Amino acid sequence: MNLHELVAVVSGGASGLGEATARSISERGGKVVLVDRDRQKGTALAEQIGSQAIFCEADVTSEQDIRSMLDRAYEVFGRVNALVNCAGVVIGEKVVGRDQVHDFVSFKKVMDVNVMGTFNMIRLISEKMQQNEPNALGERGVIINTSSIAAFDGQIGQAAYSASKGAVASMTLPISRELARYGIRVMAIAPGLFETPMFEQLPESAREALGQQTPFPKRLGQPAEFAQLVLSIVENTMLNGEVIRLDGAIRMQPK
Numbered sequence: 639m640n641l642h643e644l645v646a647v648v649s650g651g652a653s654g655l656g657e658a659t660a661r662s663i664s665e666r667g668g669k670v671v672l673v674d675r676d677r678q679k680g681t682a683l684a685e686q687i688g689s690q691a692i693f694c695e696a697d698v699t700s701e702q703d704i705r706s707m708l709d710r711a712y713e714v715f716g717r718v719n720a721l722v723n724c725a726g727v728v729i730g731e732k733v734v735g736r737d738q739v740h741d742f743v744s745f746k747k748v749m750d751v752n753v754m755g756t757f758n759m760i761r762l763i764s765e766k767m768q769q770n771e772p773n774a775l776g777e778r779g780v781i782i783n784t785s786s787i788a789a790f791d792g793q794i795g796q797a798a799y800s801a802s803k804g805a806v807a808s809m810t811l812p813i814s815r816e817l818a819r820y821g822i823r824v825m826a827i828a829p830g831l832f833e834t835p836m837f838e839q840l841p842e843s844a845r846e847a848l849g850q851q852t853p854f855p856k857r858l859g860q861p862a863e864f865a866q867l868v869l870s871i872v873e874n875t876m877l878n879g880e881v882i883r884l885d886g887a888i889r890m891q892p893k
């Protein structure tokens with residue numbers, strides 16, 4: 639799909655990987671609908687990008703929020719032909735900790751945002767997308783999910799996060815098979831360690847050490863490098879139904 643014809647909904651678009659994706663799409667001539675629950679950051683970014691962006695405050699797990707967001711997106715841009723699911727949350731918690739067992743509510747919260755939120759976006763947006771006029775290549779849309787290398791080599795303390803990202807990776811193929819008849823592709827990116835506000839929750843020394851564990855390049859990934867892969871997926875019609883690791887060959891150790 640040509641980037642000029644793109645109207646992309648980017649969830650988690652106010653920060654980190656989503657923000658970099660939104661900036662890159664707009665720099666290449668596409669339009670973006672930033673979806674995030676952080677109103678302050680979302681509004682500021684939309685203002686910076688200008689007429690090619692709008693911000694919609696929404697929770698990805700809410701049907702009502704996402705339906706209202708879509709109404710607004712169609713009002714302003716007339717269509718939506720891409721979805722980049724970046725909204726997500728992370729926790730670190732052991733199943734059996736020193737003082738207490740893994741909190742059940744925190745496990746459910748991570749599953750709710752990362753899995754239900756991703757699926758809610760896909761179901762409501764693909765319903766609209768399948769009505770698009772196909773482009774010259776027969777494409778009506780492209781959906782890009784954000785999994786994580788924790789889906790495959792999750793560390794101690796990542797039971798909830800890994801389970802959620804594994805679900806995101808696993809839903810990619812069956813959904814791509816289902817939506818193929820409409821010319822909608824579905825892909826996922828499994829990032830390694832990227833320098834974003836989410837990752838900044840870790841102490842500097844831990845971030846440095848994790849960067850050094852990456853075989854090459856020996857550093858954390860930059861959000862712009864994630865965005866670069868999103869753009870490649872959008873442009874390459876043959877990419878469908880796959881999860882791509884973007885990780886400098888790192889394989890996470892147990893801890």
Ligand SMILES: NC(=O)c1ccc[n+]([C@@H]2O[C@H](COP(=O)([O-])OP(=O)(O)OC[C@H]3O[C@@H](n4cnc5c(N)ncnc54)[C@H](O)[C@@H]3O)[C@@H](O)[C@H]2O)c1
Nearest residue numbers: 650653654655674675697698725726786829831832834836
């Ligand atoms: N940074 C990394 O190293 C890394 C690695 C692997 C995967 N990921 C995944 O990439 C995605 C983006 O992460 P990031 O590092 O940019 O994090 P981030 O915290 O910078 O951005 C996440 C954004 O999602 C938004 N969000 C959270 N819950 C939401 C909800 N219910 N509704 C709407 N918006 C919500 C937050 O407000 C925030 O703006 C996440 O899914 C994360 O799990 C990140």
